[in-house]
Every structure is written in structure tokens, then in C-alpha cells.
Amino acid sequence: MSRLEPDSARHALRPAREDARRSQRVLATPQTEHPAYRLAFQDLDFLLREDLRPVRLQLELLKPELLLAEAGIASTLVFYGSARIPAPEAAEAFRAAAAGTPQASVAERLAEKSRFYAEARKLAFLASSQPCRADGTRDFVVCSGGGPSIMEAANRGAADAGAPSIGLNVVLPHEQKPNDYVTPSLSFQFHYFAIRKMHFLMRARAVAVFPGGFGTLDELFELLTLVQTGKMQPIPILLFGEAYWRRIIDFGALAAEGVIDPADLNLFHYVETAEDGWRLLCGGP
Template identity: 65%
Template sequence: MTDPNKKLAERVFRRADEDAETARHGTHTPQTEDPAYRLAFQDLDFLLREDLRPVRFQLELLKPQLLLDEANIASMFVMYGSARIPEPDRAQAVLELAQDDTARRVAERLVAKSRYYDVARELARLASGYPRDEDGKRHFVVCSGGGPSIMEAANRGAADVGAESVGLNIVLPHEQAPNPYVTPSLSMQFHYFALRKMHFLLRARAVAVFPGGFGTFDESFELLTLIQTGKVERIPVLFYGREFWDRVVNLEALCEEGVISPRDLDLITWVETAEEGWQVVQDFWAEKQANGG
């Protein structure tokens, strides 16, 4: 009779890593050397087949999910913004190197926007000071796209106060590397844009959008669409740099043309400072909690 006070074996099958190790030291015959004999999960050629795209989707969704769970990250403060806006000192250097009027005008605009590097950095510092909950879960953990410029500023702000931060990088045709301020164990790389964007929003409880290009437009307007259509519960969506946004996109014209409702503009909160933005986020969630949300 078994002793009920003693645990039974937790598993009866060998672990996959044990079988994988055994497979590496097998006999060498024409059969075992052929790719067909490889374990499926060790066969990179097999995993990269066109037919296996659904499996790769699942893996790319699952790996970050597990890593963030293991890091006790319950919610994130996501920051979007340009990869081309340098910090103020570097922006000034770009201006000094401008060799013609066109380059000088562009550099002057970059200098004007470079202050948002400091704003993003300070906002990340503020968010990173949010305490863990009673279960030890972390909230408003700073998350960026892992790249340079505004993204770097976000991760750098977290590092300034000794906090970890997330970087969700993407494979691009030109070589790139995560910025040095992303926590290495929370630096993740994606092949699929769609799954990267999904992970930006699964845990997002606030989003800050700084001036940016196509990528920033893509991420921020998709978020607005998801909230507009009820696919995502409303969260604070902070837009920084109203002068920039009014210049590059006419949101009021969309209302005048009848393609969005005037109330859709209320999904955006315009802010300029880190303190103002962080206060908006705190007020939003305090009111939500007071109303039982």
C-alpha cells in the first residue's frame, strides 16, 4: 500500500530536453544522419517550412507570454515613438553638421522634438516607481519597441531608477540591436509585426504616443481603432506633441468628413509633460477602481 504522506513521481515520461540530449549521441548510420530522422522540435529546416507558419505564430505568441508571466509582470506602460529623434545633445550635433538649407530645416525640427526624449525618460522614471501589489505582481512596467531614440529614452528612464523594462524588438532588413537599457531577460525579438503589436497591448494599462513615423502611426492608430470598436477596454492613451500631430494629421477633418465621430477624439488625451501624463494615468485608474472597474 502506498504511503499517502509521500508524493508520487511528478512525471513518468522523460523530459523533452533529456530526449533531445539522447538523440544527439545516437548511432551514426545513413538512416540516423538523414534529416527525416531528426526530432521535430530540433529540426530547424522543418520548423521554418511554409506549412509551419501557424506553429511559428503560436510559438511567437507563447514565448513572450511565458517570460512576462515568469517575471511577475501584470501590466505595462507602453511607449511608442520615433526611432529617429535623438536626445537633445545629439540633435544639436546633427544641426551643426547640416550642409544645406533642406538638411538644416529637418535638423531644426529634430532639435525641437528632441525634448520629448527627456519627457519619455522622465515619464518612464515615474511609472517605474509604482509599487508591486499584494501578490507581488508588477504594474506599469515600462515597455518600448526596444530600439533607439524615444524607445531608448523609455527604457533608459526605467534603468535610471533601477527598474527593469521590456523591449519588444522586430527583425528588420537592416541590422539593428536592442538599445542598451532594455533588461536583457525582458528583451524579446519578433518576426511577425502582428504578434509584436498584440504583446504591446495584452498587458498595456496606459500608452504614451510620442512623435513618430509610419511605425508609430501604425501602432497608435490600431490601438485607437481597437478601443473605438470595443475590442479593447478603454485605457489612457496619451499623445505628446500636439503641434507635431496637428501638422501631420488633421483629426478634426476626419470628423468633418463624417468618417469618425467627434467623441472618437476623446479617446486621445493631449499632454506635454511627464508629470501631467502620469497624473492622467493615475486619475484614470483611481476613478476606475472607485467605480468598481
């Protein structure tokens, strides 16, 4: 390489990492001990100021984007769903723990939904079993919220296939951690729900939505709105459990009232099994 040719791995300026190390070795004086002297990017108090919010938003968008690109993630299969549905192997114990309490009927309904945990796991396995592209990048990489229940099932299915998977955790008031099946190098934590939602969809090739509550509905309706308004290219949106979805949302009534177009009812598909969902994603009937 000519000395005049650009080299993306080298820069004329000294690397920030080197100056960060040097800054820790300065002599202690009243000036160097004062917070004002800290390098801006090492000053946590400065970075957490209210007026630095735009910078924090940018960093939270940029960090996962760079790491996902470096990991060769070409596209994702996103899983939305409840954090409360038990795994099939835990369903009986879940029922027993609530027996005789006012919550017994609710526990029974949640336990019945354990089949969706199994379907999410199977769908994730099918997607994760696909070969890499010729350049080594991956499609249909499983991406979940990184938590328990349906999210765990998705990451677990990818682990069953020996494939990497993504977990997008968000800081919540109660203590939480990523589920054990998320690939550590693809496990991210967010402060801003909005930036987390962007990362769910920036690489999404399809979205599988399982029964869930406020969070799931929030994510589903934002996705539908983005596609409906043309802000996002149409992608397959699979709603698992037709009976559940028809019970909690009357999409037909929205069309009948004129607040959505009848054609908007074609933005999503009801499915019951992982096999049916995967067939749709592969272009089948």
C-alpha cells in the same frame, strides 16, 4: 503530498529536454544521419517550412507571454515614438553634422523634438518608481520597441529608477540591436509584426505616443481601432506634442466628414509633459 496528488513539476513522460540530449548521442547510420530522423522540434529546416507558419506564429506569441508572466509583469506602460529623434545631449552635434547640407532643415526639426526624448525618459521614470504589488508583481512596467530614440528614452527612464523594462524588437532589413537600457531577460525579438503588436497591448494599462512616422502611426491607429470597436477595453492614450499631432492628422476633419463619431475624439488626450501625462494616468484632471 500523496503519491496520487497531481504535481505540476513532475510528469510521467520523460522530459523533452532529456530526449533532445539523448538524440544527439545516437550511432551514425544512413538512417540517423538523414534529416527525416531529427526530432521535429530540433529540426530547423522543418520548423521554417512555409506550412509551419501557424506553428511559428503560436510560438512567437507564447514565448514572451510565458517569460513575462514568470517575471511578474502585471501591466505595462507602452511607449510608441520615432527612432530618429536625438537625445537632448546629442541635439547640437546632430544639428552640426547636417549644417550646410540639404538635410539641415530636417535635422533642425528633429533636434527641436529632443525635448520629447526628455519627456519620455521622465514619464518612464515616474512609472517605474511605483512600488510592486503585495505579491511582488509589477504594474506600469515600461514597454518599448526596444530600439533607439524615444524607445531608448523609455527604457532609460526605467533604468534611472532601477526598474526592469521590456523591449520588443522586430527583425528588419537593416542591422539593429536592442538599446542598452532594455532588461536583458525582457528583451524579445519578433519576426511577425502582428504578434509584436499583440504583445504591446496584451498587458497595456496605458499607452504614451510620441511624435513618430509610419510605424508610430500604424501602432496608434491600430490601438484606436481596437478601442473604438470594443475589441479592447478603453485605456488612457496620451499623444505627446499637440502641435505635432494636429499638424499631421486632422482628427476633427474625420469627425466632420462623418467617418468617425465625434465621441471618438475622446479616446485620446493631448499632453506636453511627463508630469501632465502621469497625472492623467493617476486619474487627475
